[in-house]
Amino acid sequence: MTTYDDRASLTDLTTTAERVRASVEAVIEGKPEVVRLSLTVLLAEGHLLIEDVPGVGKTMLAKALARSIDCSVQRIQFTPDLLPSDITGVSIYDQQRRDFEFKPGAIFAQIVIGDEINRASPKTQSALLESMEERQVTIDGQTYELPSPFMVVATQNPVEMEGTYPLPEAQRDRFMARVSIGYPSAEAELQMLDVHGGISPLDDLQPVAHAHDIVKLIDAVRTVHVAESVRRYAVELVGATRNHPDLRLGASPRATLHLLRAAKAAAALSGRDYALPDDLQSLATAVLAHRLLPTAQAQLNRRTAEQVVLEILQRVPVPTAGGGQGPGRQASHGGPLYGQQPGVRRL
Numbered sequence: 001m002t003t004y005d006d007r008a009s010l011t012d013l014t015t016t017a018e019r020v021r022a023s024v025e026a027v028i029e030g031k032p033e034v035v036r037l038s039l040t041v042l043l044a045e046g047h048l049l050i051e052d053v054p055g056v057g058k059t060m061l062a063k064a065l066a067r068s069i070d071c072s073v074q075r076i077q078f079t080p081d082l083l084p085s086d087i088t089g090v091s092i093y094d095q096q097r098r099d100f101e102f103k104p105g106a107i108f109a110q111i112v113i114g115d116e117i118n119r120a121s122p123k124t125q126s127a128l129l130e131s132m133e134e135r136q137v138t139i140d141g142q143t144y145e146l147p148s149p150f151m152v153v154a155t156q157n158p159v160e161m162e163g164t165y166p167l168p169e170a171q172r173d174r175f176m177a178r179v180s181i182g183y184p185s186a187e188a189e190l191q192m193l194d195v196h197g198g199i200s201p202l203d204d205l206q207p208v209a210h211a212h213d214i215v216k217l218i219d220a221v222r223t224v225h226v227a228e229s230v231r232r233y234a235v236e237l238v239g240a241t242r243n244h245p246d247l248r249l250g251a252s253p254r255a256t257l258h259l260l261r262a263a264k265a266a267a268a269l270s271g272r273d274y275a276l277p278d279d280l281q282s283l284a285t286a287v288l289a290h291r292l293l294p295t296a297q298a299q300l301n302r303r304t305a306e307q308v309v310l311e312i313l314q315r316v317p318v319p320t321a322g323g324g325q326g327p328g329r330q331a332s333h334g335g336p337l338y339g340q341q342p343g344v345r346r347l
Contacts, residue, residue: 017043017217017269019208023068027201028061028181030188036269037179037286038065038153042214043221044265046176046258047132047152049117049290053159056181059115062153063202066111069214070207072147074109078120084127088137089144102139107131110147110211114154118164125171128152132174149214169249169293176258177283178290217268224264225274229319233277234260237284240312241292246303249293259287277318285309 017039024035038061041048050058066073076087089105106112107128117125131137135146154175156167172178184192195201234256242250263279270279285306292305 011271014217014220014268014271016209016213020065020068023205023208024061024064027064027205028057029192029195030184031057031061031181034061034179034181037177037283040262040265040269040283041176042149042151043217043268044176044258044261045149045151045218046261047154047174049172049175049178050153050155050181051158051178051290052180052182054157056183058155058181059113060202061181062113062115062155064205065153066113067202067205068207069111069209069211071110071149071211071214072108073111073113074106075113075115076106077115078117078124080119080121082120082124084124087124087127088131089139091140100140102142102144104144105137107137108144108146110149110151112150112152114152116156117154118156118167120165122165122168125165125167129171129174132171147211149211149218169291173252173254173291175290176262177286179286221261221265221268223273224267226260226264227274227319230263230275230277230280231260233316233319234263234280236316237280237312238288240316241288241308244308244312246294246298246308247292247305248295249291251288251291255288255291259283262287281313281318284313 021032021035021039024038025032028035038048042065048062050061052058063075076082085105087105087107089103089108091100091102093099094101114128131146131150132152135148135150137144137146152175156164183189238251238253238256238259241247244250259280260275262283263275266279266283267273267275288309289305292308294303294305294308298308
């Protein structure tokens with residue numbers, strides 16, 4: 001397995017990301033855009049919420065991503081009787097040492113798969129809040145750092161609501177993106193029968209990257225340049241959700257940050273060291289829609305949050321190369337593309 005030192009280039013690290021994506025796509029048939037979004041969230045240091053009907057491969061997608069990386073993995077089956085200590089851990093009194101010993105819970109892994117997260121009680125769901133935002137766990141006044149990279153991949157079923165507890169807005173806001181896999185095409189489903197008919201492809205899936213490689217990828221994503229006009233465009237997109245008449249709750253400032261980070265990761269996956277407005281547009285629905293709450297009238301009119309986001313994308317002016325147009329913007333004639341710094345390495 002190939003690893004990279006601190007002098008590794010973004011091009012070399014992008015090759016690692018391509019190997020991970022190809023490995024996951026070998027298991028998830030016919031859904032390259034879903035696999036790409038999952039990898040984008042991983043490289044942007046976010047968490048992924050997979051919401052779809054039963055049997056379309058939600059848990060398999062999470063497992064394939066986890067097994068493609070040589071790192072620690074824990075799976076949590078969320079049930080109504082699950083306790084917060086089952087996730088975070090608990091301090092147990094050791095009679096021989098006459099002291100309390102901390103037993104880490106399932107959250108102490110680099111990739112945590114939370115299956116059917118909405119079947120646990122709100123008290124148990126809230127046990128993930130600190131770890132997802134601050135990447136640490138506090139037990140009995142003692143703070144424990146979580147490993148890096150760290151990603152929570154949670155699944156939930158939106159059609160069977162009996163015995164479930166909807167995720168509160170505070171926790172939904174901590175997921176960088178929500179994705180729905182959807183049904184495969186007829187060709188992809190036929191190929192699935194050939195590949196999955198005998199044995200599960202997960203059985204033969206081997207790691208194609210080390211956790212150290214993913215950390216390097218994350219560091220490379222942080223160096224992706226974002227011009228001021230693109231940052232302003234992200235703020236305007238998110239701000240438009242807070243004033244939309246069909247929404248009673250818009251996106252938070254955390255959503256703006258998540259959208260920017262995801263755009264930088266998408267740019268790196270595309271072989272660029274600078275982000276474009278296209279990166280924001282391609283990710284806006286996945287990053288923003290699950291945070292929005294439509295008004296009662298919008299729900300009666302069957303207006304979805306996804307439709308509102310698409311409308312906002314059509315309405316908010318897109319910045320142009322070199323500075324863009326709009327209030328408070330000044331075009332830099334002849335300047336670098338979207339504020340790309342002169343002399344910066346191009347891929």
